[in-house]
Amino acid sequence: MSQKTYNILKDAKSRALIDDETYQKWYKQSIKDPEKFWGKHGKRIDWFKPYTKVKNTSFTGKVAIKWFEDGLTNVSYNCIDRHLDKRGDQVAIIWEGDNPYDDKKITYRELYDQVCRLANVMKSNGVKKGDRVTIYMPMIPEAAYAMLACTRIGAIHSIVFGGFSPDALAGRIVDCESTFVITADEGLRGGKKVPLKHNTDLAIEIAQRNDVTVKNVLVVQRTAGKVEWFADRDIWYHEAVAAAKPDCKPAKMKAEDPLFILYTSGSTGKPKGVLHTTGGYLVYASMTHEYVFDYHEGDIYWCTADVGWVTGHSYIVYGPLANGATTLMFEGVPNYPSPSRFWDVVDKHQVNIFYTAPTAIRALMGAGDDHVTKTSRKSLRTLGSVGEPINPEAWEWYYNVVGGKKCPIVDTWWQTETGGILITPLPGATKLKPGSATRPFFGVQPQLVDNDGDVLAGTTEGNLCITDSWPGQMRTVYGDHERFIQTYFSTYKGKYFTGDGCRRDEDGYYWITGRVDDVINVSGHRMGTAEVESALVSHDAVSEAAVVGYPHDVKGQGIYCYITLMEGQEGDDTLRKALVAHVRHEIGPIASPDKIQFSPGLPKTRSGKIMRRILRKIAEDEFSALGDTSTLADPGVVDDLIANRQNKK
Numbered sequence: 177m178s179q180k181t182y183n184i185l186k187d188a189k190s191r192a193l194i195d196d197e198t199y200q201k202w203y204k205q206s207i208k209d210p211e212k213f214w215g216k217h218g219k220r221i222d223w224f225k226p227y228t229k230v231k232n233t234s235f236t237g238k239v240a241i242k243w244f245e246d247g248l249t250n251v252s253y254n255c256i257d258r259h260l261d262k263r264g265d266q267v268a269i270i271w272e273g274d275n276p277y278d279d280k281k282i283t284y285r286e287l288y289d290q291v292c293r294l295a296n297v298m299k300s301n302g303v304k305k306g307d308r309v310t311i312y313m314p315m316i317p318e319a320a321y322a323m324l325a326c327t328r329i330g331a332i333h334s335i336v337f338g339g340f341s342p343d344a345l346a347g348r349i350v351d352c353e354s355t356f357v358i359t360a361d362e363g364l365r366g367g368k369k370v371p372l373k374h375n376t377d378l379a380i381e382i383a384q385r386n387d388v389t390v391k392n393v394l395v396v397q398r399t400a401g402k403v404e405w406f407a408d409r410d411i412w413y414h415e416a417v418a419a420a421k422p423d424c425k426p427a428k429m430k431a432e433d434p435l436f437i438l439y440t441s442g443s444t445g446k447p448k449g450v451l452h453t454t455g456g457y458l459v460y461a462s463m464t465h466e467y468v469f470d471y472h473e474g475d476i477y478w479c480t481a482d483v484g485w486v487t488g489h490s491y492i493v494y495g496p497l498a499n500g501a502t503t504l505m506f507e508g509v510p511n512y513p514s515p516s517r518f519w520d521v522v523d524k525h526q527v528n529i530f531y532t533a534p535t536a537i538r539a540l541m542g543a544g545d546d547h548v549t550k551t552s553r554k555s556l557r558t559l560g561s562v563g564e565p566i567n568p569e570a571w572e573w574y575y576n577v578v579g580g581k582k583c584p585i586v587d588t589w590w591q592t593e594t595g596g597i598l599i600t601p602l603p604g605a606t607k608l609k610p611g612s613a614t615r616p617f618f619g620v621q622p623q624l625v626d627n628d629g630d631v632l633a634g635t636t637e638g639n640l641c642i643t644d645s646w647p648g649q650m651r652t653v654y655g656d657h658e659r660f661i662q663t664y665f666s667t668y669k670g671k672y673f674t675g676d677g678c679r680r681d682e683d684g685y686y687w688i689t690g691r692v693d694d695v696i697n698v699s700g701h702r703m704g705t706a707e708v709e710s711a712l713v714s715h716d717a718v719s720e721a722a723v724v725g726y727p728h729d730v731k732g733q734g735i736y737c738y739i740t741l742m743e744g745q746e747g748d749d750t751l752r753k754a755l756v757a758h759v760r761h762e763i764g765p766i767a768s769p770d771k772i773q774f775s776p777g778l779p780k781t782r783s784g785k786i787m788r789r790i791l792r793k794i795a796e797d798e799f800s801a802l803g804d805t806s807t808l809a810d811p812g813v814v815d816d817l818i819a820n821r822q823n824k825k
């Protein structure tokens with residue numbers, strides 16, 4: 177564990193919106209009087225009708241979370257219209273294509289035009305306030321237009337990451353009964369094509385079998401690749417938008433009207449539709465974007481995430497555009513055409529703030545320093561990390577080699593559920609320790625508890641809870657409020673339980689240690705082991721499956737599958753390959769198993785519960801520390817599991 181502390185405050189290029197004293201003062205105020213604190217900061221967005229009530233939240237009983245509830249506003253108005261007078265000609269979105277020769281700049285005025293036209297197209301095809309619109313798109317500006325057009329008319333978007341399979345897409349369409357889909361003919365990543373329209377066609381068939389009929393598919397022409405066309409259902413985006421009116425009045429939305437659904441994995445069951453609402457979410461996304469990244473007017477800001485994940489929602493689109501920033505959207509991957517790509521793009525567009533994931537940093541670190549040092553990167557001022565714990569070695573490389581010891585790193589901890597960043601350094605205010613997300617943002621009250629729920633004080637390690645609400649918090653699981661209460665507020669009564677383990681050091685800094693539930697984090701993609709298991713057992717050869725994570729040098733965690741086969745099946749490499757292909761087909765490439773171990777049995781208690789603790793240890797190749805195995809129904813299976821382990825170091 178690195179004990180180093182970096183006092184970046186003196187020599188950083190940070191222009192420090194906030195110093196440590198101000199952080200301390202504001203933090204205290206935000207906890208002592210949240211009404212007053214958020215009452216003031218809620219005004220950072222424009223309201224058609226100002227709120228008089230600020231906070232009305234309860235983590236007990238039915239759990240009800242409302243912020244700014246009597247205010248009226250509109251997200252697209254805040255992200256576009258209100259900037260037009262001052263910065264109509266400023267670039268809102270820089271788009272960098274997969275191919276380095278492909279790029280485009282969109283001003284705020286052009287953004288207004290595009291979003292209004294698309295909103296009109298949706299309206300004229302019958303999309304109304306409260307309807308769910310599924311967006312399954314590559315990283316092209318039209319993805320942002322689609323999001324903003326939904327918010328303009330009060331439709332609720334549900335973005336499905338382009339790497340998900342037709343099955344996964346169908347599940348999400350069915351769950352929120354979405355009848356309008358926006359997609360592209362094909363996506364393009366690292367020179368490879370992704371058949372988005374074809375996948376959508378397949379997903380719609382599956383949805384139809386589950387009684388949900390998609391009425392329209394709006395298709396962006398990205399590659400002009402060949403697609404099947406269903407004339408009564410499919411609409412070419414470019415044709416419809418060209419014919420639409422260029423103005424569309426923003427709908428007056430209540431602060432608590434739904435803004436978007438985003439499906440995410442938990443420890444059990446199918447993915448949950450995390451629901452975020454309008455006012456509080458935007459206030460929180462824009463405020464964290466400004467202070468966490470030390471964003472100043474005129475900065476070029478780049479978050480490398482995909483809009484299919486929450487990071488793309490809050491920190492490519494909503495936070496930056498609400499702040500009138502120039503946000504860069506990147507279609508490609510870090511190592512195409514070469515491992516210099518990120519830094520080439522930084523130089524090309526003179527990026528000041530750069531936000532990425534540890535898995536990308538580790539992969540690029542492995543490709544060697546030359547790919548970095550041959551670029552200038554002089555424009556960089558703030559670096560950010562998100563999605564998984566960053567190991568101190570990767571942190572040091574990011575700091576020293578990429579940032580040239582001049583750029584503070586903000587290691588931002590948060591979740592799909594939290595809407596925005598909760599624990600993070602602030603450039604200029606927080607001394608940095610490699611591997612620590614450091615301190616809570618304003619209004620955020622972390623608490624560590626033991627497994628019995630007893631509160632742990634001082635220097636300690638435990639389960640991370642948050643004791644009171646913040647404006648960006650999710651409001652419910654779409655269509656299943658009971659599941660919301662059960663998942664987040666029942667483990668430790670009256671507290672939001674994050675699912676993460678965490679350590680607090682002598683300076684009160686927080687160190688996230690990873691998930692304590694059955695969620696794994698593969699290359700920053702969150703996955704429920706139960707989902708991968710259910711994909712595996714749907715294969716004819718598989719009788720039973722148990723999936724755990726294990727430490728992986730680049731991905732953070734890899735996917736390790738233990739499989740018991742049906743009578744008469746042979747566990748060999750051919751079957752391994754078939755199972756990998758099957759999981760990719762069921763969920764998508766991001767869920768590809770890394771290791772598959774066939775075993776005649778799984779370690780179970782006498783009541784039939786699989787002892788995952790043992791499976792995790794064997795997957796980590798730490799089988800000397802298996803702990804108590806005496807409660808196993810058949811302790812003999814453990815010897816076989818150890819003998820045939822697939823991850824021998």
Ligand code: WTA
Pocket residue numbers: 440485486487561562563564565566587588589590591592593613674675676688690691697700701702
């Ligand atoms: C993990 C991504 C350590 C954590 C924004 C959390 C992190 C899960 C960090 C949420 C970080 C995210 N340090 N772990 N800086 N950021 N995590 O919903 O386990 O895709 O619970 O949201 O990622 O993943 P999600």
